[in-house]
Amino acid sequence: MAQLEKLAALGRMAAGVAHEVNNPLAAILNYTEVLLRRSDTRPESLPTLLKIDAEVRRIRELLTDLLGFTRDVARSAGPVELPSLAMETLHLAAPEFKRRRVQAQLLADPDLPPALGEAQGLKQVLLNLLLNAAQAIDDRGGHVWLGVEEAGGRLFVEAADDGPGVPPELAGRIFEPFFTTKPEGQGTGLGLFTSAEIVARHGGRLRYEPRPGGGALFRFDLPRA
CATH class of the missing domain: 1.10.287 (Helix Hairpins)
Known part of the structure; x- marks a missing residue:
């Protein structure tokens, strides 16, 4: 204690x-x-x-x-409309997408039930994932997908891109604090670490896997409100 x-x-x-x-x-x-x-x-x-x-x-x-x-999740948790939150976050990431010639798409049913969570913390998680995807694609152009679905009484969020993905030998370390695959001077190495911690405080887990067809896919789950 x-x-x-x-x-x-x-x-x-x-x-x-x-x-x-x-x-x-x-x-x-x-x-x-x-x-x-x-x-x-x-x-x-x-x-x-x-x-x-x-x-x-x-x-x-x-x-x-x-x-x-x-951020204290327990004190400020409430119903969160994930499709609306995802759209807000896509708008926040839009300047970076435009600069890097990234096309983004939201895949979510607007009538999904709300999740139980802290909206600002979840928005930070989504923004971290979207900006990481854009930076991985770099300036050559590409695609980012943000999806929300319900399964088994929980809400699932996916962020995927068609960039180079994470090298297999480094995939096990990407959630470590201060670890980054970005060039020196870019990034803090805390984005994925804090994102995983925020999701864990919501009772979920942030996972990474290679995207079929190339790229990266991050997925996490949240309880329903």
Whole structure:
């Protein structure tokens, strides 16, 4: 019990620190974007400004993962309409899809019963999976599918892509914290780890398998409301 209380206190502290750090990061990002847009910014400064922009965004991604990891699911769980949540998340990922020439498709019956969960945490899981898929496809273009279905009294969510997939020798490590297959400087190695933890707190399990025909497929289950 004492260990659980310590972990809970650590989670609250991490959430507080993340919120406090996010504010100055947002200011840095805004100032950087202003400088990048200004016509009198010296050309030789552009590579440095772009590097600052990329690193600040990476820190914000890390903080978002930490906030998702510390979120208390039990206190804020309720009915979640997964098809609507999936559509909202696809809209959030749309700029990245457009940049990488990715075509996305939602496969879900709008009349499915609601899941029992915490909407913001589940949205983070979906967004992590969609952005990972887009980044795996890279800039050559491809397809991403997001599906929701009911089976055996539970709701199942699938995110699939036709990218290169995960090398078999690395598939067993992708849910480890700080492990990433992305190039150095890209990603935090916490996205899939925190996603798996969020799903586990909902009483489900996040799984990976190679997609038939090539690519990656992630699947998790949730209880009905």
